[in-house]
Amino acid sequence: MKCPFCKSDDTRVVDSREGKDGFSVRRRRECNDCQERFTTYERIHHAEVMVVKKDGRREEFDRNKIIAGIRKACEKRPVSTEVIEDFVSSLEKEFLERGEREISSEDIGKKLIEKLYEIDQVAYVRFASVYRSFKDVNEFLDEVTGLLKEKK
Ligand SMILES: [Zn+2]
Helix, strand or coil, X not given: CCCCCCCCCCEEEEEEEECCCCCEEEEEEEECCCCCEEEEEEECCCCCCEEECCCCCEEECCHHHHHXXXXXXXXXXXXXXXXXXXXXXXXXXXXXXXXXXXXXXXXHHHHHHHHHHHHCHHHHHHHHHHHCCCCCHHHHXXXXXXXXXXXX
Protein backbone atom coordinates (compact mmCIF):
# COMPACT_ATOMS: atom_id res chain seq x y z
CA MET A 1 0.00 0.00 0.00
CA LYS A 2 1.49 3.32 -1.08
CA CYS A 3 1.77 6.29 1.26
CA PRO A 4 -0.84 8.90 0.18
CA PHE A 5 1.49 11.69 1.33
CA CYS A 6 4.84 10.92 -0.27
CA LYS A 7 3.87 7.94 -2.50
CA SER A 8 6.49 5.74 -0.89
CA ASP A 9 5.97 1.96 -1.08
CA ASP A 10 7.56 1.51 2.31
CA THR A 11 4.58 1.49 4.69
CA ARG A 12 3.61 -0.80 7.54
CA VAL A 13 0.51 -1.68 9.53
CA VAL A 14 0.64 -0.33 13.09
CA ASP A 15 -2.87 -1.27 14.19
CA SER A 16 -5.58 -3.52 12.86
CA ARG A 17 -9.09 -3.93 14.12
CA GLU A 18 -12.32 -5.47 13.00
CA GLY A 19 -15.11 -3.04 12.17
CA LYS A 20 -18.17 -2.88 14.38
CA ASP A 21 -20.23 -4.54 11.67
CA GLY A 22 -17.90 -7.54 11.49
CA PHE A 23 -17.67 -7.21 7.72
CA SER A 24 -14.68 -4.94 7.59
CA VAL A 25 -11.17 -4.44 8.91
CA ARG A 26 -9.71 -1.05 9.66
CA ARG A 27 -5.96 -0.68 9.54
CA ARG A 28 -3.75 2.15 10.71
CA ARG A 29 -0.62 2.36 8.61
CA GLU A 30 2.54 4.34 8.98
CA CYS A 31 4.92 5.43 6.25
CA ASN A 32 8.52 4.52 6.99
CA ASP A 33 9.75 7.40 4.84
CA CYS A 34 7.73 10.41 5.97
CA GLN A 35 6.20 8.93 9.17
CA GLU A 36 2.73 10.08 8.22
CA ARG A 37 -0.15 7.82 9.27
CA PHE A 38 -3.21 6.89 7.28
CA THR A 39 -6.16 4.48 7.51
CA THR A 40 -7.29 1.79 5.11
CA TYR A 41 -10.44 -0.30 5.12
CA GLU A 42 -10.80 -3.80 3.86
CA ARG A 43 -14.29 -5.04 3.20
CA ILE A 44 -16.44 -7.55 1.33
CA HIS A 45 -17.01 -6.57 -2.23
CA HIS A 46 -20.73 -6.42 -2.87
CA ALA A 47 -20.60 -6.73 -6.63
CA GLU A 48 -23.31 -9.35 -6.41
CA VAL A 49 -25.74 -6.90 -4.84
CA MET A 50 -27.40 -4.76 -7.47
CA VAL A 51 -29.29 -1.54 -7.02
CA VAL A 52 -32.39 -1.17 -9.16
CA LYS A 53 -32.98 2.44 -10.13
CA LYS A 54 -36.32 4.13 -10.72
CA ASP A 55 -36.03 3.71 -14.49
CA GLY A 56 -35.35 0.00 -14.09
CA ARG A 57 -31.63 0.17 -14.79
CA ARG A 58 -29.33 -1.75 -12.48
CA GLU A 59 -25.99 -0.76 -11.07
CA GLU A 60 -23.59 -2.08 -8.47
CA PHE A 61 -24.14 -1.15 -4.85
CA ASP A 62 -21.61 1.64 -4.47
CA ARG A 63 -20.74 2.37 -0.88
CA ASN A 64 -18.50 5.30 -1.77
CA LYS A 65 -21.21 6.95 -3.78
CA ILE A 66 -23.57 6.78 -0.80
CA ILE A 67 -20.90 8.13 1.55
CA ALA A 68 -20.22 11.01 -0.84
CA GLY A 69 -23.92 11.87 -0.97
CA ILE A 70 -24.27 11.91 2.79
CA ARG A 71 -21.08 13.87 3.22
CA LYS A 72 -22.51 16.49 0.92
CA ALA A 73 -25.72 16.66 2.95
CA CYS A 74 -23.65 16.96 6.13
CA GLU A 75 -21.44 19.74 4.83
CA LYS A 76 -20.58 22.19 7.61
CA ARG A 77 -22.61 20.11 10.06
CA PRO A 78 -21.12 18.59 13.21
CA VAL A 79 -21.15 15.07 11.76
CA SER A 80 -17.85 13.21 11.71
CA THR A 81 -16.67 11.01 8.87
CA GLU A 82 -16.63 8.12 11.32
CA VAL A 83 -20.33 8.55 12.06
CA ILE A 84 -21.09 8.57 8.33
CA GLU A 85 -18.97 5.47 7.71
CA ASP A 86 -20.59 3.59 10.61
CA PHE A 87 -23.98 4.57 9.37
CA VAL A 88 -23.34 3.28 5.85
CA SER A 89 -21.83 0.09 7.29
CA SER A 90 -24.91 -0.63 9.36
CA LEU A 91 -27.04 -0.04 6.30
CA GLU A 92 -24.89 -2.36 4.26
CA LYS A 93 -25.12 -5.00 6.94
CA GLU A 94 -28.88 -4.73 7.01
CA PHE A 95 -29.13 -5.33 3.27
CA LEU A 96 -26.63 -8.18 3.44
CA GLU A 97 -28.57 -9.88 6.19
CA ARG A 98 -31.75 -9.70 4.17
CA GLY A 99 -29.93 -11.80 1.63
CA GLU A 100 -31.52 -10.08 -1.34
CA ARG A 101 -29.55 -9.71 -4.51
CA GLU A 102 -31.43 -6.67 -5.64
CA ILE A 103 -32.32 -3.56 -3.68
CA SER A 104 -34.36 -0.71 -5.09
CA SER A 105 -32.75 2.72 -5.00
CA GLU A 106 -35.99 3.92 -3.44
CA ASP A 107 -35.52 1.50 -0.57
CA ILE A 108 -31.99 2.73 0.00
CA GLY A 109 -33.13 6.33 -0.10
CA LYS A 110 -35.84 5.71 2.48
CA LYS A 111 -33.40 4.02 4.84
CA LEU A 112 -30.87 6.81 4.41
CA ILE A 113 -33.42 9.46 5.17
CA GLU A 114 -34.62 7.63 8.28
CA LYS A 115 -31.12 7.24 9.64
CA LEU A 116 -30.01 10.72 8.73
CA TYR A 117 -32.96 12.04 10.68
CA GLU A 118 -31.50 10.47 13.81
CA ILE A 119 -28.04 11.84 13.17
CA ASP A 120 -28.58 15.42 12.11
CA GLN A 121 -31.84 17.09 11.21
CA VAL A 122 -30.39 19.83 9.04
CA ALA A 123 -28.49 17.26 7.01
CA TYR A 124 -31.70 15.25 6.86
CA VAL A 125 -33.67 18.05 5.27
CA ARG A 126 -30.90 18.75 2.79
CA PHE A 127 -30.63 15.14 1.79
CA ALA A 128 -34.37 14.63 1.65
CA SER A 129 -34.81 17.64 -0.60
CA VAL A 130 -32.32 16.28 -3.08
CA TYR A 131 -33.24 12.66 -2.83
CA ARG A 132 -36.95 12.92 -3.11
CA SER A 133 -36.57 15.68 -5.71
CA PHE A 134 -39.57 17.59 -4.48
CA LYS A 135 -42.04 18.70 -7.11
CA ASP A 136 -42.03 22.28 -5.87
CA VAL A 137 -40.89 24.55 -3.08
CA ASN A 138 -44.10 24.06 -1.10
CA GLU A 139 -43.51 20.38 -0.92
CA PHE A 140 -40.06 21.04 0.44
CA LEU A 141 -41.42 23.51 3.01
CA ASP A 142 -44.03 21.01 4.15
CA GLU A 143 -41.21 18.70 4.96
CA VAL A 144 -39.40 21.35 6.96
CA THR A 145 -42.48 22.49 8.88
CA GLY A 146 -43.36 18.87 9.57
CA LEU A 147 -39.99 18.57 11.22
CA LEU A 148 -40.48 21.69 13.31
CA LYS A 149 -43.88 20.47 14.49
CA GLU A 150 -42.43 17.16 15.59
CA LYS A 151 -39.85 18.99 17.61
CA LYS A 152 -42.41 20.85 19.75
ZN1 LIG B 1 5.15 8.86 3.25
